[in-house]
Amino acid sequence: MDCEKAIHQVYSYLDGELTVWKRMAIARHLDDCPPCLQGFAFEVELRRVIVSKCSEEVPETLRIRIAEVLGFGEIDPFLP
Numbered sequence: 390m391d392c393e394k395a396i397h398q399v400y401s402y403l404d405g406e407l408t409v410w411k412r413m414a415i416a417r418h419l420d421d422c423p424p425c426l427q428g429f430a431f432e433v434e435l436r437r438v439i440v441s442k443c444s445e446e447v448p449e450t451l452r453i454r455i456a457e458v459l460g461f462g463e464i465d466p467f468l469p
């Protein structure tokens with residue numbers, strides 16, 4: 390398996406869409422190929438962060454603050 394193929398399949402790997410054999414082929418490639426392993430580790434970390442952020446409750450005050458920063462909080466339609 391070459392690097393391009395390995396990286397391409399890493400996404401499917403992480404989504405659990407690959408067969409056991411394909412997962413083993415990727416795992417073997419990652420063992421032999423530090424650059425791909427690094428890319429893989431980055432993907433794993435990224436997903437971990439996204440999942441933990443999504444499961445966190447966003448406090449109401451923070452939501453209002455974000456709305457203000459984005460310009461939704463202080464719009465007065467009656468201003469000229």
Ligand SMILES: [Zn+2]
Nearest residue numbers: 392395422425
């Ligand atoms: Zn590689």
